[in-house]
Amino acid sequence: METGVFPHIKVQEFINQHFVPVKFVSGADAEQFYRYGVTAVPAFLVLDQQGNEVFREIGYIEADLFIEKLEEVRKKEAHKK
16 A cells, blocks of 8 residues: 555545545454455455445556545445435
8 A cells, every 4th residue: 555546645635534544454454354355455445434335446546536436435425424
């Protein structure tokens, strides 16, 4: 995660503004990988307040597209409330 999409300042700012970021490290946090069925990295998951997965992206993604997808998820989840 230190490479790819996360070093982009606009991605970090968007995530910090709209989400609560949590990082799990493969190996050390294996139980979380099993819990969510993550079999490849990088894996980006968005969970709702109840811990249900509402978005998943596996592999590399361009910063602008990643922000677009996260914005779609954010809007969709806001309409559920």
